Amino acid sequence: MSTPDLPADRCALVVDLAAIRANWRAVRQSFTGAGVGAVVKQDAYGLGIAEVVPLLAALGCRDFWVADLTEAEDVRRSEPSGRIFVLHGLCGGTPHDFRMLGAIPVLLDMSEVEAMARAATDAPVTCAIHLDTGLNRLGIGLEDVRRLVAAPDRLKRLQIAAYVTHLAHFSDPGARANAWQWRRFSAWTRRLPPAPLSFCASSGVFGPRERHADLARVGSALYGVETTPSRPQPIVAAATLTAPILRVHDVPAGREVGYSGAYRTPSARRLAQLGIGYGDGVPYRFHSDAYVLIAGHRAPVVSTSAMSLMSVDVTGLPEQTLRPGQRAMLFGPGLPVDQIAAAAGVAPNVVHVRAGRSAPRFYLPCPDDAGAGTAATARPLHAPQMV
Numbered sequence: 001m002s003t004p005d006l007p008a009d010r011c012a013l014v015v016d017l018a019a020i021r022a023n024w025r026a027v028r029q030s031f032t033g034a035g036v037g038a039v040v041k042q043d044a045y046g047l048g049i050a051e052v053v054p055l056l057a058a059l060g061c062r063d064f065w066v067a068d069l070t071e072a073e074d075v076r077r078s079e080p081s082g083r084i085f086v087l088h089g090l091c092g093g094t095p096h097d098f099r100m101l102g103a104i105p106v107l108l109d110m111s112e113v114e115a116m117a118r119a120a121t122d123a124p125v126t127c128a129i130h131l132d133t134g135l136n137r138l139g140i141g142l143e144d145v146r147r148l149v150a151a152p153d154r155l156k157r158l159q160i161a162a163y164v165t166h167l168a169h170f171s172d173p174g175a176r177a178n179a180w181q182w183r184r185f186s187a188w189t190r191r192l193p194p195a196p197l198s199f200c201a202s203s204g205v206f207g208p209r210e211r212h213a214d215l216a217r218v219g220s221a222l223y224g225v226e227t228t229p230s231r232p233q234p235i236v237a238a239a240t241l242t243a244p245i246l247r248v249h250d251v252p253a254g255r256e257v258g259y260s261g262a263y264r265t266p267s268a269r270r271l272a273q274l275g276i277g278y279g280d281g282v283p284y285r286f287h288s289d290a291y292v293l294i295a296g297h298r299a300p301v302v303s304t305s306a307m308s309l310m311s312v313d314v315t316g317l318p319e320q321t322l323r324p325g326q327r328a329m330l331f332g333p334g335l336p337v338d339q340i341a342a343a344a345g346v347a348p349n350v351v352h353v354r355a356g357r358s359a360p361r362f363y364l365p366c367p368d369d370a371g372a373g374t375a376a377t378a379r380p381l382h383a384p385q386m387v
């Protein structure tokens with residue numbers, strides 16, 4: 001990928017919009033249900049709602065999933081049509097607020113279901129219902145489902161756009177818990193009024209078709225973040241984090257580097273100081289070996305990161321790779337964000353979202369490719385089924 005002009009004095013997160021398009025297409029191709037929706041919470045995982053939403057809308061994405069009403073407003077500014085599902089439920093808003101915004105609350109407990117039903121005095125109101133099949137976070141459980149099944153009139157005035165559930169063991173496709181959640185979801189929704197089923201996030205769309213259901217909610221895969229290490233996905237990195245080399249210097253053996261002696265040179269080392277730190281979203285401490293790439297060469301991270309600085313060991317790297325103006329890559333194509341995240345003991349999205357929200361962002365445009373079929377093809381909804 002060609003790099004836009006980056007500020008020589010600052011780190012940069014470069015977002016490759018063509019990579020997001022390629023990932024969107026890979027997801028569309030794999031998913032057999034009616035529609036793929038894009039999860040764009042946390043400013044599209046740090047890559048920017050204002051840039052990502054119009055791109056996906058142009059590619060045929062009609063459903064956008066956000067955490068709260070404020071994010072729903074951000075999406076609406078970028079995408080005048082399309083549905084916006086709000087995962088945190090009513091968020092203190094009224095059904096009227098949602099209607100005005102064209103947003104759909106994913107109701108997260110019985111009190112929200114009842115509040116929504118009460119609000120539907122004149123006409124039916126549109127909502128989605130979160131079912132808690134095993135994550136024990138959001139959604140109504142078996143007892144509530146039984147109550148609704150026993151008194152179906154309570155749901156009569158609700159236009160249910162989707163039943164939603166979320167996997168606890170998404171990163172382990174073979175986990176028995178996933179099969180149990182699918183079984184509960186299928187059994188419960190079979191007894192409730194019919195509505196599209198939303199079961200899959202990124203990990204699911206490349207998984208078994210029998211569990212695809214109707215509406216996918218995909219975040220990580222669009223942004224090139226792997227969620228199932230044991231079953232690699234056909235996606236490409238969409239974000240590249242780089243930082244300028246500020247200084248290269250030789251440090252004798254036995255010297256402390258960084259605050260509180262977090263690192264001591266075991267021998268004479270050559271170090272480079274990078275213009276990036278925890279203030280730009282990189283982890284503070286690494287529990288195991290982390291490295292950056294400088295002109296394709298590995299340079300191990302040493303010491304803790306500072307607010308805007310990070311030290312790496314460049315001993316033995318070719319002199320010409322260490323000239324001023326040279327940049328180090330922390331993650332991007334060829335260096336998955338998983339590496340630095342695993343070394344810090346966090347999930348890849350922790351690093352991805354923080355860097356995206358903290359570091360200055362730049363965009364690689366997405367050239368048109370005529371005739372590539374950007375519109376999503378509509379397919380029939382599955383009937384809710386029992387397994």
Ligand SMILES: *Cc1c(COP(=O)(O)O)cnc(C)c1O
Nearest residue numbers: 039166201202217218219220227
């Ligand atoms: C964040 C989120 C998603 C997206 O998950 P990815 O693995 O990033 O695709 C889907 N559903 C719910 C309920 C979520 O909170």
